[in-house]
Amino acid sequence: MIELPEAMTIAKQMHAELTGKRIVDVVRGASPHKFAFYGPLSEEEYIRRLKGALLGETTWHGMHTLTTVGDDHILALGGGGERILYHRDEGSIPKKHQLLLRFADGDALTVSVSGWGSVFCLTNEELLGQGHIRYGQPQPLSDAFTFESFAQTFSARAPEDKTSIKYHLISEPGVAGVGNGYLQDILFYAGIHPQRRVVEIKDRQQHKLYGALISTLQRAAELGGRDTERDLYNRPGGYARLMDTRTAGQPCPKCGAEIVKISYLGGACYLCPECQR
Numbered sequence: 001m002i003e004l005p006e007a008m009t010i011a012k013q014m015h016a017e018l019t020g021k022r023i024v025d026v027v028r029g030a031s032p033h034k035f036a037f038y039g040p041l042s043e044e045e046y047i048r049r050l051k052g053a054l055l056g057e058t059t060w061h062g063m064h065t066l067t068t069v070g071d072d073h074i075l076a077l078g079g080g081g082e083r084i085l086y087h088r089d090e091g092s093i094p095k096k097h098q099l100l101l102r103f104a105d106g107d108a109l110t111v112s113v114s115g116w117g118s119v120f121c122l123t124n125e126e127l128l129g130q131g132h133i134r135y136g137q138p139q140p141l142s143d144a145f146t147f148e149s150f151a152q153t154f155s156a157r158a159p160e161d162k163t164s165i166k167y168h169l170i171s172e173p174g175v176a177g178v179g180n181g182y183l184q185d186i187l188f189y190a191g192i193h194p195q196r197r198v199v200e201i202k203d204r205q206q207h208k209l210y211g212a213l214i215s216t217l218q219r220a221a222e223l224g225g226r227d228t229e230r231d232l233y234n235r236p237g238g239y240a241r242l243m244d245t246r247t248a249g250q251p252c253p254k255c256g257a258e259i260v261k262i263s264y265l266g267g268a269c270y271l272c273p274e275c276q277r
């Protein structure tokens, strides 16, 4: 799954490679995939937007890379199990892909989806209508993501609210760019159990959580994302998670207690039962 550090890494590489390139050919859905989403457009309209267009800059928002296409459109990739790869030679193009863009200079870009993923080409306005991109929310590692904006999501909940911190951070309202992948380490560094009720997390712990969130994503971004994900050149990142399937059953790096796995809200959580209350 692409999350913020991976989106940042790939977006910077795409910016360096793709800016100023012209798309000469578009192949959409060469390998049919039920959970590859192309947005609200017909295939014809989708291809019309991309074919012949000049690519502008690439930035990112949350879990998505955003590439300017011509004057009016944005290619938004990410948020799921996409592999976004750049190709200088035909041989490196995977057999199965959901999007293939060929450029005037002979290079190519492919997007292959495993699990589910989105491959959108939208106007700015259409992008705002895609809630899962969280385009209107501040993203971590940007100036807009202040402690005040983060704390406001906590104070918006009524005292009797039973929502857990896991749901709060990755679902509603969610934090742009944070998914189940980084959640484990963020909650570990903050010393918070994923099932803890949001309303029980007060000032000092909110600060600690905010700090853990930023430092975890920052470090992962510097390392090019997780070591289980790939960049634009199919190289793994350098961030090894403290809390994941590989460390379950191992001693906690802080206290030595055994790291446990629990299933919660449609995904595994890895945590230290001593450090995370």
Ligand SMILES: [Zn+2]
Residues within 6 Å of the ligand: 252, 253, 254, 255, 256, 257, 272, 273, 274, 275, 276
């Ligand atoms: Zn521990």
